[in-house]
Amino acid sequence: MKADPKAEAAPAAGGGKKKLVIIIIAVLVLVLGGGGAAAYFMMKGGADAEHDEEPVKHEKKKKKKKAEGPPVYVPVEAFTVNLQPEEGEQYLQLAFTLQVPSAEQEEAIKSNMPKVRSRILLLLSSKKASEINTPEGKQQLAKDILVQVNEPFADGDEEQEVAEVLFTSFIIQ
Template sequence: MKADAKAEAAPPAGGGKKKLIIILTAVLVLALAGGAGAWFMLHGDSGDEHSEEAKPNKKAKKPAKKAGPPVYIPVDQFTVNLQPENGDQYLQLAITLQASSLEESEVIKTNMPKVRSRILLLLSSKHASEINTPEGKQQLSKDIMEAVNLPFENGGEPQEVSEVLFTAFIIQ
């Protein structure tokens, strides 16, 4: 009978194994959760785009532009009176704008009346002596680029015209 009493008094075998399995499972789950969290922090989508759409007061960002060949936008010819120096003179000018992407060129084409107005105001403020030298033409190109790159709307994004190319330039 002594053998039967010892069998009943001994704790059941395997209770320690269950605890060990539960602890190892919990550690494994926590490690996987931590690894997944770290991966999403470094590589995943933070969800900012979705929260930006829900907030109407936030200014929308332009989508990232794809690198590619430049896009050329021809602008109709201008004929303007220049500021008088030695009698009446006028400038006949044709230009092409270089934009960074198709999206940018579409924005500029859509706002072409504003682009032309800005350029006309700029050109009509010039004297012939200012723009008939190579340096004067380069400065005029920079001035046109600055005028075109101004935002079309208050608080809007500026344009990305990188070059103004003269295709016709006549002063009379």
């Protein structure tokens, strides 16, 4: 008869687990629903504020757009270049992605990709392996690429707004 108390205890424990799972699911639904509603109202409020500011100068709106929304990433096709000779011939194979603040900047970069690639190719081919082989050298190279990419594409144009250079492949042979 010892089996009877265990048999009665097992269903009670199982029922408690079901209640716990239901409570957890309900809490998750409330949290996610609340977060979604907050995001909706924040985005809707931002859209209303943007319409209210229409008479404001274009420059101010442009600066505001920089801070809004998630960053946009622009992958750049891999480069293979000869490095400046030190110990015989050495090559660099490099791939990276550019982080820009908006789709407008993404389009500006993509439509001028031949200029971007030319600038980067000239920069990379001027480097020695010893200059870019260390973590500090890679960080400096990223800064140098950033300067080159942010230069205006034509006289009188504004600078690009590339925020970061993210290396995705870096091989020196």
